[in-house]
Amino acid sequence: xxxxxxxxxxxxxxxxxxxxxxxxxxxxxxxxxxxTTPQAFDMLRARxxxxxxxxxxxxxxxxxxxxxDQRRPFADKMAxxxxxxxxRNCREFSIPLSDLTxxxxxxxxxxxxxxxxxxxxxxxxxxxxxTSTHGAFGVVAFGIGTSQVRDVLASQCLAIEPLKxxxxxxxxxxxxxxxxxxxxxxxxxxxxxxxxxxxxxEYAGEVLDRMTMDERMTxxxxxxxxxxxxxxxxxxxxxxxxxxxxxxxxxxxxxxRACAWWTSIxxxxxxxxxxxxxxxxxxxxxxxxxxxNPGQSIGISERIPFPGDAEGTLAPVRTETTDVPLKLRSDDxxxxxxxxxxQQGERSSVHEALEFMGWTAGTPIAGTKIDVAFLGSCxxxxxxxxxxxxxxxxxxxxxxxxxxxxxxxxKGVRHAAxxxxxxxxxxxxxxxxxxxxxxxxxxxxxxxLEGREVCASSSNRNFKGRQGSPTGRTLLMSPAMVAAAAxxxxxxxxxxxxx
Amino acid sequence: xxxxxxIDRVEGSAIPLRGANIDTDRVIPARFLKSVTFExxxxxxxxxxxxxxxxxxxxxxxxxxxxxLLTNENFGxxxxxxxxxxxxxxxxxxxxxxxxxxxxxxxxxxxIGLPCATVDATDIEYLMxxxxxxxxxxxxxxxSELTLQVLDRTISVAMPPAARLALINGSWDATGLLLNxxxxxxxxxARLPYVKAFR
Numbered sequence: 206x207x208x209x210x211x212x213x214x215x216x217x218x219x220x221x222x223x224x225x226x227x228x229x230x231x232x233x234x235x236x237x238x239x240x241t242t243p244q245a246f247d248m249l250r251a252r253x254x255x256x257x258x259x260x261x262x263x264x265x266x267x268x269x270x271x272x273x274d275q276r277r278p279f280a281d282k283m284a285x286x287x288x289x290x291x292x293r294n295c296r297e298f299s300i301p302l303s304d305l306t307x308x309x310x311x312x313x314x315x316x317x318x319x320x321x322x323x324x325x326x327x328x329x330x331x332x333x334x335x336t337s338t339h340g341a342f343g344v345v346a347f348g349i350g351t352s353q354v355r356d357v358l359a360s361q362c363l364a365i366e367p368l369k370x371x372x373x374x375x376x377x378x379x380x381x382x383x384x385x386x387x388x389x390x391x392x393x394x395x396x397x398x399x400x401x402x403x404x405x406x407e408y409a410g411e412v413l414d415r416m417t418m419d420e421r422m423t424x425x426x427x428x429x430x431x432x433x434x435x436x437x438x439x440x441x442x443x444x445x446x447x448x449x450x451x452x453x454x455x456x457x458x459x460x461x462r463a464c465a466w467w468t469s470i471x472x473x474x475x476x477x478x479x480x481x482x483x484x485x486x487x488x489x490x491x492x493x494x495x496x497x498n499p500g501q502s503i504g505i506s507e508r509i510p511f512p513g514d515a516e517g518t519l520a521p522v523r524t525e526t527t528d529v530p531l532k533l534r535s536d537d538x539x540x541x542x543x544x545x546x547x548q549q550g551e552r553s554s555v556h557e558a559l560e561f562m563g564w565t566a567g568t569p570i571a572g573t574k575i576d577v578a579f580l581g582s583c584x585x586x587x588x589x590x591x592x593x594x595x596x597x598x599x600x601x602x603x604x605x606x607x608x609x610x611x612x613x614x615x616k617g618v619r620h621a622a623x624x625x626x627x628x629x630x631x632x633x634x635x636x637x638x639x640x641x642x643x644x645x646x647x648x649x650x651x652x653x654l655e656g657r658e659v660c661a662s663s664s665n666r667n668f669k670g671r672q673g674s675p676t677g678r679t680l681l682m683s684p685a686m687v688a689a690a691a692x693x694x695x696x697x698x699x700x701x702x703x704x
Numbered sequence: 705x706x707x708x709x710x711i712d713r714v715e716g717s718a719i720p721l722r723g724a725n726i727d728t729d730r731v732i733p734a735r736f737l738k739s740v741t742f743e744x745x746x747x748x749x750x751x752x753x754x755x756x757x758x759x760x761x762x763x764x765x766x767x768x769x770x771x772x773l774l775t776n777e778n779f780g781x782x783x784x785x786x787x788x789x790x791x792x793x794x795x796x797x798x799x800x801x802x803x804x805x806x807x808x809x810x811x812x813x814x815x816i817g818l819p820c821a822t823v824d825a826t827d828i829e830y831l832m833x834x835x836x837x838x839x840x841x842x843x844x845x846x847x848s849e850l851t852l853q854v855l856d857r858t859i860s861v862a863m864p865p866a867a868r869l870a871l872i873n874g875s876w877d878a879t880g881l882l883l884n885x886x887x888x889x890x891x892x893x894a895r896l897p898y899v900k901a902f903r
Contacts, residue, residue: 220892223881225866231892243740283738290740324898334784334808350786350812360882366866398725399778402807434807455902463902498725554724648734668729675752
């Protein structure tokens with residue numbers, strides 16, 4: 206019978222059905238970092254357990270590391286303690302660690318693919334919700350909490366319930382100046398921030414087929430912002446070409462055998478999905494979030510909504526006359542609730558967001574003044590992201606009132622960018638050029654917003670307080686749009702700069 | 705290795721927290737994740753929201769002894785930080801009842817023995833009003849029966865079947881279960897092409 210990639214990978218990794226009805230699922234690669242693991246190792250020790258498969262576990266440091274001065278001990282004593290804890294745990298349990306002394310350190314979701322650790326057909330788990338990133342390789346990847354990290358360390362397994370699959374097919378072609386980031390923000394906007402609960406998202410169609418691995422990673426990365434714990438793209442030649450030659454990738458004849466197997470685990474042509482959605486790429490314009498969750502976004506030509514607009518603005522996919530073709534296959538009676546959210550709570554949510562952000566409803570988003578421009582995070586800090594941004598920045602200066610920083614996702618990205626001279630383009634424009642880490646995506650390291658600052662950010666979350674200031678405001682957008690905002694000092698349609 | 709504590713009934717008063725999409729960054733801001741233990745997280749739950757809102761329920765002493773959290777849609781979205789359910793539990797909560805929860809939050813809550821059950825919008829509105837009118841209003845949440853009793857009403861709640869079973873069997877801490885048949889884990893590892901064949 207025809208199967209989806211999710212079903213094939215799931216079946217292959219199933220150890221047994223647990224008495225609760227959950228699946229005991231083997232995890233092919235466990236990525237760990239400093240923040241969500243200290244308690245997991247302590248629980249492991251308290252129970253006298255060990256790490257079952259240290260060779261299938263890989264550690265790096267990203268969340269708390271300073272990006273300006275990485276000398277040890279860190280100025281922040283808690284960060285230093287956390288770092289020392291990971292070092293000790295990796296030593297004690299023989300887990301490989303890419304720390305700050307190596308060239309392989311970086312954001313966990315950047316280095317996994319970069320090192321060739323991430324390979325098609327795997328199951329991957331990591332104590333971080335953006336683990337969905339690895340789905341770009343045809344991987345089933347789960348973000349988990351600390352107790353589940355303990356479980357995976359102890360048994361290399363998760364107790365988990367099966368997921369339904371929604372195929373999101375993107376047809377046509379993206380306009381110039383519209384990027385993978387805009388596409389995933391549009392998907393989240395249309396399907397809602399909880400539209401993916403209970404689902405894995407399979408991204409497909411000609412737009413995804415043509416995308417680079419970097420672009421596919423940006424898409425899969427933000428699946429969780431649409432409520433889907435897992436997002437993936439079927440592996441193809443683009444995937445194989447990316448993996449080939451990387452340090453942990455199969456070599457020589459083994460690589461050919463791997464490619465044959467990787468091809469076989471893709472969703473079958475006649476696979477049946479629980480649900481299917483189709484989007485036309487050419488209708489998408491650069492997207493900017495205006496609110497306090499990643500679904501609260503608008504096109505660059507649109508205006509900040511009124512609370513009463515919520516229903517129409519946030520869920521166009523529900524309207525009968527929509528120009529977005531839509532097909533629903535499942536007869537599951539619970540489906541409509543989660544698949545096409547009624548957005549009942551959205552009206553009050555819009556009001557809350559307007560109040561927090563301090564916007565006047567009906568104002569165009571273009572022209573919104575910014576204070577900070579951040580290029581970085583596991584969503585958009587790869588070499589291609591920095592290239593796109595540098596292309597916009599070249600020959601310009603960062604607006605006088607804007608603080609701008611570029612934080613490459615890994616040491617590897619940093620070195621590659623420097624080899625191309627991208628660092629010089631950014632520095633000459635007035636950007637700070639930093640070391641690799643999560644940086645300003647979240648308030649766990651010295652990089653943070655101050656007070657009510659407005660940040661044009663290539664990261665993934667615009668939650669209240671996310672960037673380290675409880676009153677700070679985040680506008681999510683593509684790296685090119687961040688670059689455009691940095692030089693003009695306000696939210697700007699990057700397509701005007703590309704003309 | 706499992707804790708083995710069976711969790712079936714949660715009795716007590718409830719704290720109503722209105723609003724859709726309350727994310728885990730709001731439940732516990734990231735700066736509190738820098739500790740290598742979960743100790744003391746309870747006192748920082750919703751810290752930034754509490755400071756910015758004059759009438760946040762978690763700042764209201766009337767609700768300080770509540771056992772059941774009442775929420776709206778998509779509670780616990782965003783970051784996979786287990787610190788969020790840990791903070792709620794350490795504050796004193798023993799169950800969450802809401803319109804819907806994010807999957808990762810629900811999974812993290814389950815593995816520390818904090819049941820999350822869903823009810824429809826009309827029922828959550830009724831429950832929130834009960835708790836707002838009387839902060840001491842006693843509610844009884846029964847996992848095995850999937851009910852929540854308040855005043856003279858018995859409201860049906862929903863939970864993933866596996867979560868319900870794990871709680872009433874005392875197997876919500878899965879480590880023991882996962883290590884139970886470890887030879888089967890080795891068998892699966894051995895059959896995966898990428899574990900052996902691609903080297």
